[in-house]
Amino acid sequence: MSRPPRPHLPMRPLWRCRACGAEWPCQAARLALLVDYRDDRAGLLVYLSTLMAEAGTQLSQLNGHALPENLTERFLAWARAR
Template identity: 40%
Template sequence: MTQHGPVLPLWLCEACDRPWPCPPRRDELLGEYADVSPSLTLYMGTCLVSARQDMSWAPPDTLRLRFLGWIP
């Protein structure tokens, strides 16, 4: 189990206080979803929708890159 979960509604990492998904969590997610990358995109898209609701003040493109831009 990861220690790098999100603290809501700020979407900060509970372990390292960086914007979630933080680099360590991204690496974990890439490993967890290595064989099912479309599922990772779907999961992170769901997180993006929730984050947009929680952080309506954040620029949409910034959130899109944060939640989806790192997925190969």
């Protein structure tokens, strides 16, 4: 029996995907979130904003207190309604 695939969740404090190792949210995580929140885009953006704030704090601590660039792009831009 094969094990179920690992969910594409962030590994803190590096914010890389546990399943595929890409910067989170990876493509698979984005798709899963869009499905989960398909009827609640505003809720998705609130959720992502919360995670972005947490990631910003943790990543900047790893990064000599410099805030990583493109966090908004990475966490929010793709989720905004088109």
